Amino acid sequence: MRVVNRSLRWEIEDQMKLHGYNVNQLAELTGINPGNLSSALNGISRSLTINQLDALGKVFGKVPGWLYELYIEECISEERLSRPRLVPYLVRCAEVGRNDCIDAVVSKILDNPKNVKVIFDAAEKLFHKGKQKESERFYEIVVENVKDSFSEMLAMSHYRLFMVTQGTDAEKNWEAVIRFDPFRNRLxxxxxxxxxxxxxxxxxxxxxxxxxxxxxxxxxxxxxxxxxxxxxxxxxxxxxxxxxxxxxxxxxxxxxxxxxxxxxxxxxxxxxxxxxxxxxxxxxxxxxxxxxxxxxxxxxxxxxGNESMVNEYADYLESLNRLNDIVAGLIAIVKSANTYGFNVDHVLLRFSGSIARFDLFNHDPILSDRHLQYRYHKAIYEFNKERYESGVKETLLCISLCLDMKRYEDLARCVSLFAKHRKYASEEQVQCYESITLWAD
CATH class of the missing domain: 1.25.40 (Serine Threonine Protein Phosphatase 5, Tetratricopeptide repeat)
Incomplete structure (x- = not known):
């Protein structure tokens, strides 16, 4: 048996002695078959799976990732690479934050270009488990190492990266579009x-x-x-x-x-x-x-400008009872009120509970944009009604949203709107504006 295997076995046996467990007791505590556990510890036959190692670590009171640096040799030897062991191992390394072990594996296996499939398989496992952020690093490794530009694996990695990086940051979203676009027809x-x-x-x-x-x-x-x-x-x-x-x-x-x-x-x-x-x-x-x-x-x-349809539209939005439909509808209603000069205070009061929940849209690019557009048109509406304090409040919220989302064209419009009505702002609102813009600089 290799020295590192003896080291892995030695660490486990040392913990068994420390806790006073024999093989049968440890097997019962971990749910591992006693024969399999005995064979693994004696180096006779099959090695431990990563889940079994986790089970042992849990019984011994160890943190997740215990002995992972020694487990690499269970997956890789000079003679072979065990995909059935290596993929779950990489997934667990990503989940528990053992990036050092991931680095060690990548440096060992990527001398052979075929082994990039192992990295891709680990990425897919993470992605489908809902660990999209953890999968991102593996997809990037695939993109860096696959040289065939028409490879489906390469196209899928670009697609997954595009999905993973979508958020409310407009700059990053556009960069992701540009990066993925050439691969859309190769999936x-x-x-x-x-x-x-x-x-x-x-x-x-x-x-x-x-x-x-x-x-x-x-x-x-x-x-x-x-x-x-x-x-x-x-x-x-x-x-x-x-x-x-x-x-x-x-x-x-x-x-x-x-x-x-x-x-x-x-x-x-x-x-x-x-x-x-x-x-x-x-x-x-x-x-x-x-x-x-x-x-x-x-x-x-x-x-x-069909003002006669406002209440009917509001009734319909209320019947849908969907927050994303309500924000879209209110944008149209308030924007129309600004353009054609009619009053929609009763509609805004009716949906005040929904409006208070628009902050929930802070993770979705389309819904975040709708929230921003609603606040912008609402600010103009408040100014048109000569409710200046409320108008300035909405404008400051718009500016904050623009900065968070890196929407600089919208930011310019909002700053201009504030400048136009700055004389109506309270001292506190001016200080808020200056602190926001100072932070942006």
Whole structure:
């Protein structure tokens, strides 16, 4: 037996003596088969798994990661590499923060390019366990070491990194889009639709309208191709991606002020019963698009100044009882009130409880942006009503949100809005503004 194996065995046997356990007692405490435990300790046959080592450490009162530096030799020898042991080991190292052990493994195995698959498999295990941040390092190693630019493993690693890095930081989100974009068509077919959707969603939050339209168009086309292909299994039913493609194209037209053209897309995705084949999940998506279609038609009524629809729209938003729909609806209502000069105080009072919860959106790029846009238009609304203290308060909140999200174009608008109304700010509000901007510098 190798010295390091004796060292691993010696450490375990030393703890057994310290605690007064024999093999049978230790097996009962850990749930390890007594024969397997005895063979492992005597170096006769199979080695310990990483879960068994964890179980031993727990019984001995050791911190997670105990003896991990010695376990490497259980996975790697000069003659062979044990994938069944190495992948779970790397996963556990990431989970307990033993980065030193990860470094040691990577330096040992990457002399052989084929071994990068081990790193990828560990990354996938972490990703699917919900340990996305822990998986990021492994995907980066794959990206650095795979030289075939058309490798599906490389494309998948870029896709996962794109997903992992999405947050409320606009600069990082755009960098992630640029990095992933060349690989979107090199993914396994089952991932292509969701990749397009995520790219469109990211660019929508960044107001990159040309890119949104491009990805949305690809999504519509590909969803029609995949709808009858039983061998391709996207994350969601193809009708979802078809509808989202239409929704994003309609949203771009809305942002350009092309409301009548936008309505055509809204009416299209609000009526997707014809899409075949539809299973239960697809039918549920069709019903959801009906709801979104109705809400977005109300939005266009607001944006064209139809004051008579305000209360009806508010009733509809209340019936949905979804925070993300409410913030989107209130943006349209308040923005319209600013443009056409009508009063919506009663609507804002009605949804005051929901508005107080908009801070919950601080982890999602689209919803964070909606929160920011609502606060900006609400600030203007307060100034228009000559409620200056409230207007300044909303503006300061906008500035803080812009800085947190690194949305510098929006920040310029908010700073300009504050400067325009600075004379109405209290001494405390001015100090708050100066401290925020000083921190930003």
């Amino acid at each position: 396994p077919e089952s991932y292509c639709l969701d990749a397009l959707f995520q790219l469109a969603r990211a660019c929508y939050s960044l107001k990159k309208w040309n890119e949104v339209e491009e990805y949305a168009g690809e999504m519509v086309e590909l969803s029609m191709i995949q709808c009858g292909d039983r061998e391709v299994t996207p994350k969601r039913h193809p009708v979802y991606y078809y509808g989202m493609g239409l929704l994003y194209r309609g949203a771009v037209l809305e942002r350009q002020g092309l409301y009548e053209q936008s309505k055509k897309y809204i009416r299209s995705y609000a009526d997707l019963e014809w899409f075949e084949p539809l299973d239960a999940s697809g039918q549920k998506d069709v019903e959801q698009f009906k709801i979104w279609g109705k809400a977005n038609l109300y939005t266009l009524e607001m944006l064209t």
